[in-house]
Amino acid sequence: ETGVTQTPRHLVMGMTNKKSLKCEQHLGHNAMYWYKQSAKKPLELMFVYNFKEQTENNSVPSRFSPECPNSSHLFLHLHTLQPEDSALYLCASSPGLAGPSTDTQYFGPGTRLTVL
Amino acid sequence: GNSVTQMEGPVTLSEEAFLTINCTYTATGYPSLFWYVQYPGEGLQLLLKATKADDKGSNKGFEATYRKETTSFHLEKGSVQVSDSAVYFCALTESNAGNMLTFGGGTRLMVKP
Numbered sequence: 001e002t003g004v005t006q007t008p009r010h011l012v013m014g015m016t017n018k019k020s021l022k023c024e025q026h027l028g029h030n031a032m033y034w035y036k037q038s039a040k041k042p043l044e045l046m047f048v049y050n051f052k053e054q055t056e057n058n059s060v061p062s063r064f065s066p067e068c069p070n071s072s073h074l075f076l077h078l079h080t081l082q083p084e085d086s087a088l089y090l091c092a093s094s095p096g097l098a099g100p101s102t103d104t105q106y107f108g109p110g111t112r113l114t115v116l
Numbered sequence: 117g118n119s120v121t122q123m124e125g126p127v128t129l130s131e132e133a134f135l136t137i138n139c140t141y142t143a144t145g146y147p148s149l150f151w152y153v154q155y156p157g158e159g160l161q162l163l164l165k166a167t168k169a170d171d172k173g174s175n176k177g178f179e180a181t182y183r184k185e186t187t188s189f190h191l192e193k194g195s196v197q198v199s200d201s202a203v204y205f206c207a208l209t210e211s212n213a214g215n216m217l218t219f220g221g222g223t224r225l226m227v228k229p
Contacts, residue, residue: 006159033217043205043219056216090159103148103209105217107160 003027004108006091012114013081021076021111023091031097032074033105034066035090043090049074050097081115088112118143122206122220129196129227137191137223139180139206147208149173149182149189154203154222163191163204196227 004025013019025032034046048056049068063085065077074091092105123138141147148167152160164173169184178193189206206220 004159042221043217045216048216088159092160104150104162104165105209106162107152109159 004091004093004106006089006108006111008111009109010112010114012116013078014116015081015083017081018077018079020078021089021091021113023074023076023108025072025074025091025093025106025108027093027095027106029093029095029106030071031094032068032071033092033094034074034076035092035107037088037090037110039087046076048097055097078113081113083115086113086115118147118208118210118218120206120208120218120220122204122223124221125203125224127223127225129225131198131227131229132195133227135191135193135196135200135225137204137206137225139189139191139220141187141189141206141208141218143187143208143210145210147210149180150207150209150217151178151180151189151191152205152207152219154205156202160205196225198227198229201225201227 007022031050033048036044045058046060047066052068063080067075088110090110091108094105119142121140150165151163153163154160164175166173166182172181180189180191203222203224205222207217
């Protein structure tokens with residue numbers, strides 16, 4: 001599935017840096033998601049947006065700041081991160097939020113983040 | 117709350133062997149069930165899904181049947197290939213939970229020639 005793209009694919013940053021992750025979906029979907037995948041831990045949902053409005057914040061620290069300017073683009077702004085934030089950050093989109101015809105999520109390839 | 121339990125890996129098989137990866141779930145309503153696959157260095161790809169009891173999802177030779185009576189969604193393939201080596205995730209969503217995907221821990225499959 002190439003309908004969801006993420007940039008950059010790899011990012012190395014220091015704890016005092018500010019960087020942003022970008023996600024773009026070309027599927028005409030209305031909902032977008034950020035997930036964190038750490039080694040040896042289950043996939044963790046971070047944020048959900050539906051029609052540009054945030055509908056879920058899964059107790060994510062404020063050093064992660066999402067932005068959804070439109071239904072096709074989703075950003076994750078990063079600042080003052082910690083080494084334990086190193087992980088694969090995955091973006092996903094779905095047609096909507098409810099019902100079996102709209103709930104399938106399609107994932108991007110992820111951004112591999114390393115915090116030094 | 118919802119939960120998904122998968123068999124722990126790694127699962128190591130020889131090429132052309134039969135594959136089963138067990139998945140059971142707990143949900144309060146009527147979930148949709150999914151299998152996602154993650155190849156090395158890549159994101160998750162939807163492999164198959166089923167939206168109601170007794171539905172069978174299938175794709176690329178993989179199958180899984182939604183069994184409400186046993187709350188299971190086991191993944192099977194009759195003859196695996198080396199290219200099937202990946203991590204497989206079982207997951208569910210419920211419409212009354214805002215489409216939040218609940219994932220199992222993932223099962224790594226290694227297929228040897």
